Amino acid sequence: MxxxxxxxxxxxxxxxxxxxxxxxxxxxxxxxxxxxxxxxxxxxxxxxxxxxxxxxxxxxxxxxxxxxxxxxxxxxxxxxxxxxxxxxxxxxxxxxxxxxxxxxxxxxxxxxxxxxxxxxxxxxxxxxxxxxxxxxxxxxxxxxxxxxxxxxxxxxxxxxxxxxxxxxxxxxxxxxxxxxxxxxxxxxxxxxxxxxxxxxxxxxxxxxxxxxxxxxxxxxxxxxxxxxxxxxxxxxxxxxxxxxxxxxxxxxxxxxxxxxxxxxxxxxxxxxxxxxxxxxxxxxxxxxxxxxxxxxxxxxxxxxxxxxxxxxxxxxxxxxxxxxxxxxxxxxxxxxxxxxxxxxxxxxxxxxxxxHTSKNYKYKSYVLKGDADRLKALSELLDQHEIQYGTANNGTIKGFNYATGRNGSMRVSDQSMVVSTDQTKGTLVKVLFEPDAKLSDSLTYDITAWSLPYAYGLEAVASETRLPSNPMTPWKVHTSGDTGEADAYAFLTDWSSMNDARFLADLLQRGIRVRYAQKPFTLDGRSYERGSLIITKADNKGNANFLADLGACAERHSKSLTATTTGFVEQGKDFGSSYVEMVPKIKVAVLAGNPTSTYRFGEIWHFFEKQLHYPLTVVDSDYMNQVDFSNYQILILPGGWYGNFFDKDKLAELKKWVANGGKLIAMGGAIKGIDGEDGFGITLREMGKDSTETAIYPYDEGQRERIKSAITGAVFKAKVDNTHPLAYGYPNTYFTLKLGNDAFEYLDGGTVAYIENDTVPISGFAGSKAQKQIGESLIFGVEQHGQGQVVYMVDNPLFRGFWENGKLFFANAIFMVD
Missing domain, CATH: 3.40.630.10 (Zn peptidases)
Incomplete structure (x- = not known):
């Protein structure tokens, strides 16, 4: 009851x-x-x-x-x-x-x-x-x-x-x-x-x-x-x-x-x-x-x-x-x-x-070193995930070396980062940092490689030992907003990260004129690499707030400036040389609407507005014929499906604009829209057919046969010509995230990043036929056309906004290639 x-x-x-x-x-x-x-x-x-x-x-x-x-x-x-x-x-x-x-x-x-x-x-x-x-x-x-x-x-x-x-x-x-x-x-x-x-x-x-x-x-x-x-x-x-x-x-x-x-x-x-x-x-x-x-x-x-x-x-x-x-x-x-x-x-x-209590992963610690700005960018991501990290002790560690793809050693210091799997987020650490995630099936819904050391362009070793570390939150970068001597001739700083690109964009937005070095130089006993920024008082003599604005920008972007009282270098080219160019004033336009991919357009839009903080004009394909592109120095074509979008007349107009001094940045699928007999000089390699292999296979196996010709987001080791302005700030190798099997021939004189004959991915899946296809193919390159240039980006350096190591290539395409 x-x-x-x-x-x-x-x-x-x-x-x-x-x-x-x-x-x-x-x-x-x-x-x-x-x-x-x-x-x-x-x-x-x-x-x-x-x-x-x-x-x-x-x-x-x-x-x-x-x-x-x-x-x-x-x-x-x-x-x-x-x-x-x-x-x-x-x-x-x-x-x-x-x-x-x-x-x-x-x-x-x-x-x-x-x-x-x-x-x-x-x-x-x-x-x-x-x-x-x-x-x-x-x-x-x-x-x-x-x-x-x-x-x-x-x-x-x-x-x-x-x-x-x-x-x-x-x-x-x-x-x-x-x-x-x-x-x-x-x-x-x-x-x-x-x-x-x-x-x-x-x-x-x-x-x-x-x-x-x-x-x-x-x-x-x-x-x-x-x-x-x-x-x-x-x-x-x-x-x-x-x-x-x-x-x-x-x-x-x-x-x-x-x-x-x-x-x-x-x-x-x-x-x-x-x-x-x-x-x-x-x-x-x-x-x-x-x-x-x-x-x-x-x-x-x-x-x-x-x-x-x-x-x-x-x-x-x-x-x-x-x-x-x-x-x-x-x-x-x-x-x-x-x-x-x-x-x-x-x-x-x-x-x-x-x-959360039983973890026994092969790699107990991931140790990373490299550019301080890149380490800081990585630390900011880890902070958001509440992943703990620290600094290493001075010495040599052994383990899997990401650069070589095999076991080796690496010298580390208190400026190196250690991330351990022995923490609350240890499983997430393994997934995000492991060199090459194990695939139980090659038929996947998305990319198969994403390892953060490759994505952030850092040297790394995965150790099977739990390494000691010294806690550091947040990661610190040595900075100085003090411009130094009031009677300085110029102020110098490096060019090696996306943070440097933000600093440059900020200076340009505030009317500060900046030069960059096309050759390495030595001054006051210190060496500077290609791309180093040179900000002279003479170039900015009309700006009464020059020193204050420069110092504020440096502080805002955690940039150290080195003052010098002379433009007479000890080695290399003096500051008045033709090899020390002024960063040009540029207006940038990007194509939107069909035939571009909304994702690929969005990556560019977000890059300019939320990462670089530099103005961008969005031009829709519906009315692009009414736009006077002589008002713009750069036009970006996002990846997409261009087909015959650039007909003979449109292509002729585009080539004329480039020949008159414009810079065209063509990305991914856009490249196939501007090549060919009437287009620019890049050549697409058609997928080869091996006559020794039969084309007959059971219908039920068709999907797995087709995957042999696919690359599902894999990381490849590319060679880099870092003497070229498109590659300033990079070492002579780059780990590229390849999302498809498109292969373009090397450019005559403008091949900057490229795959040689080693086409086995360092991480992720690539089908056997696709690997044969991409040997000796272009990743990034520049073609001179009249007074202007075409920058080709076969692989996407801005993919989903997370491939941090690719972003400087894009910034170089904007500011350095001239």
């Missing part, structure tokens, strides 16, 4: 709460799934829940986007848990230090990382409502953290576009305009970056804000909600191979446990789904892998739909896929995820503790 009374009481309480809280449809004034909700309306609903159910919902704004939209987290749990939320968090994090005692499951649900995968934010509202009403029992021992929209800027871009162009009522014909977004689509954030590939690199403001909160919780389970093509059924865990080798047996098994629970609900409804295909767990910067490498069960959920689906669309087999259907599917997996976590809270806590 008592049990029946208690059950009735709980049922009455649940019904009362359900009646008290408005559903998303009731709050918004339309049935969820019949319109796309704008971001501010979703924010309003979450604020309403936080006010109405304040004992069970806590809403936190964790940052703002580039377009000033708020980024939100909703913490949802039973009232007793919410009153004790901070203690629950602290107890959970103690597990990372080997202390047991936590008993709650922590589940994080992330929605709408891709803006035009538009069902996610809608589903988040229905999910939180269900958790607060009929599924509230799940919250008794579980804290659910909901990010309703990781990418508000992209989401509103899509919703606003769709609301403008949809038919009324909506049209399910896939040929209708409402199913065809334009070039400026809603998938990416403001700068056209894919936020689902930025978890590890943190180039974007949304990622940096989010990670601060993520590190405060490090959940047991993280589900990332996506959409794929309209003709695909639903994908959920378990993931496809390859799984990274650090992923534990429990993490693998629990993916199966969750997948089977989802399948139970999908089977009951007759919904189609697939598992163990396409979406792997390898590349570390996804919303499933990054959490996995931090101890979570990280998963991607993929609903058919995306930007083409709209409110409803006819699929290939004649079914109608509606937004309501898509919401129902994401709602089901979201609730199923929370349900299975709640049922396994004790096991999740037990295994999370094990994840």
């Amino acid at each position: 008592k049990y029946s009374l208690l059950a009735c009481t709980l049922l009455f309480f649940t019904i009362s709460i359900a009646q008290e809280l408005k559903s998303p449809s009731e709050f918004l004034g339309y049935e969820l799934g019949t319109q796309f909700t704008r971001h501010h309306e979703v924010v309003d609903y979450y604020q309403y829940l936080a006010e109405t159910a304040s004992n069970r919902v806590q809403l936190v704004e964790y940052g703002k986007t580039n377009e000033r939209r708020p980024l939100l987290l909703a913490y949802v749990s039973a009232a007793a848990n919410m009153q004790n939320l901070e203690n629950i968090r602290e107890a959970h994090l103690k597990s990372t230090q080997g202390q047991s005692g936590a008993d709650k499951a922590i589940v994080w649900l992330s929605y709408n990382v891709h803006g035009n995968e538009s069902v996610s934010m809608e589903a988040s509202m229905q999910t939180i409502y269900a958790l607060l009403t009929e599924k509230s029992a799940y919250l008794d021992n579980t804290v659910v953290i909901i990010d309703p929209c990781i990418n508000p800027d992209g989401r509103d871009r899509y919703a606003n576009w769709y609301n403008q162009y949809k038919n009324t009522p909506f049209n399910t014909d896939p040929n209708s305009k409402e199913h065809h977004e334009g070039w400026w689509n809603g998938r990416s954030n403001h700068y056209m970056f894919d936020l689902n590939r930025d978890w590890a690199w943190l180039t974007q403001v949304e990622s940096r804000h989010r990670l601060k909160k993520y590190n405060q919780w490090l959940p047991h389970v993280h589900a990332d909600f996506h959409e794929q093509g309209i003709n695909n059924p639903y994908f959920f865990a378990p993931a496809a191979e390859p799984y990274h080798e650090v992923i534990t047996d429990f993490q693998r098994d629990f993916q199966v446990t969750i997948g089977k629970n989802h399948a139970k609900y999908f089977d009951a409804q007759g919904w189609f789904y697939f598992t163990k295909e396409v979406f792997d767990l390898f590349y570390p910067s996804y919303g499933d892998t990054y959490p996995t490498y931090n101890g979570a069960i990280g998963m991607t959920y993929e609903q058919g739909g995306g930007g083409r689906a709209g409110l409803g669309v006819i699929t290939r087999i004649g079914d109608t896929l509606t937004l309501k259907d898509r919401i129902a599917h994401h709602l089901t997996t979201g609730l199923s995820t929370v349900e299975i976590a709640a049922k396994n809270a004790a096991k999740l806590n037990e295994e999370f503790l094990k994840f």
Whole structure:
């Protein structure tokens, strides 16, 4: 009798709460799934829940986007848990230090990382409502953290576009305009970056804000909600191979446990789904892998739909896929995820503790040395990940040498960095620093190499010994903003990093004239390399604030300046020589719109505005014929699919502009748009065909045969002519991230970075046929054309904003090549 009374009481309480809280449809004034909700309306609903159910919902704004939209987290749990939320968090994090005692499951649900995968934010509202009403029992021992929209800027871009162009009522014909977004689509954030590939690199403001909160919780389970093509059924865990080798047996098994629970609900409804295909767990910067490498069960959920689906669309087999259907599917997996976590809270806590206490990786320490600015840039990334590091002791260490690809030794000092796997984030350290991640399957969804020593251009050794280090946070660079002697003739500084490029850009923006050395020189007993910056008083005599402005710039960029009282060098070329050139005043334009890739355009846009801090004019392909390019000294063609975009007349105009002194920077796929008989002098090598190999193979093996001709983001060792202005500041080798098998012949007199005959990747996967293709091929080069130049960048030095070592090549293309 008592049990029946208690059950009735709980049922009455649940019904009362359900009646008290408005559903998303009731709050918004339309049935969820019949319109796309704008971001501010979703924010309003979450604020309403936080006010109405304040004992069970806590809403936190964790940052703002580039377009000033708020980024939100909703913490949802039973009232007793919410009153004790901070203690629950602290107890959970103690597990990372080997202390047991936590008993709650922590589940994080992330929605709408891709803006035009538009069902996610809608589903988040229905999910939180269900958790607060009929599924509230799940919250008794579980804290659910909901990010309703990781990418508000992209989401509103899509919703606003769709609301403008949809038919009324909506049209399910896939040929209708409402199913065809334009070039400026809603998938990416403001700068056209894919936020689902930025978890590890943190180039974007949304990622940096989010990670601060993520590190405060490090959940047991993280589900990332996506959409794929309209003709695909639903994908959920378990993931496809390859799984990274650090992923534990429990993490693998629990993916199966969750997948089977989802399948139970999908089977009951007759919904189609697939598992163990396409979406792997390898590349570390996804919303499933990054959490996995931090101890979570990280998963991607993929609903058919995306930007083409709209409110409803006819699929290939004649079914109608509606937004309501898509919401129902994401709602089901979201609730199923929370349900299975709640049922396994004790096991999740037990295994999370094990994840953070049992590590026995081959390499115990990673030791790095090199340019101080590059080390500082790396340290800033590590600080954001809360990865600990320190300085080395003077001496010689042995281990795997990244430069040679084999065991060797390296001299280190107290200016060298040591990063150990013996720390809370030790697994993440292994994944980000290991020389060559082990692949269980070459068919992968993304790049297969990313090792940070290569990405940052640092000498490194991976040691099997736990090396002692001296803590240093943050990493310090010796600086001086003091310009020295007031009667100095000039001020000198080096050119070897992206920070130096920012310093130069700042000087130019403030009207300070700067020269650079085209030959090495020695002055006052000190040697200076090519590219060194020379700032003379004579060049800036019209600037009354010259010394103060110069000193402020140096302080701002942590640059040391050396004053000299003479331009008469001891070795090399004097400052009045023609080999000491003035950095020219430049205006830069970049092509946008079709035929460029939004990603490749976005990388350039972000580079100028958020990294270099130098003005950039964006010229859309729709009106480029109306632009007078004589007003610009540089035109950048981002990678893309150019086809016949540059017809004979356009190409003739482009060649004329270059011949008259313009500088064209052609990147990736743009190069194939300007080569050929009517184009510039670069030559594409066609993929060779080996007559000794049969072209006959079983149909089922076709994908694996094709992968032989592919390069899936692998690192290759390239040779560098560092006497060329495009390579100032570089040693004679460069580790390039190659993303495809395009191979171009060496240039006559302008080959700067190139692959020789050793075409085995130093890290990552490259198919056997592709390796044969890229021998003796160009990476970066410059062709003189009349009074101007064409800079070719076959590989992308700005890829996803994280390949730090490539950025100086791009800065050289802007400022040094003349």
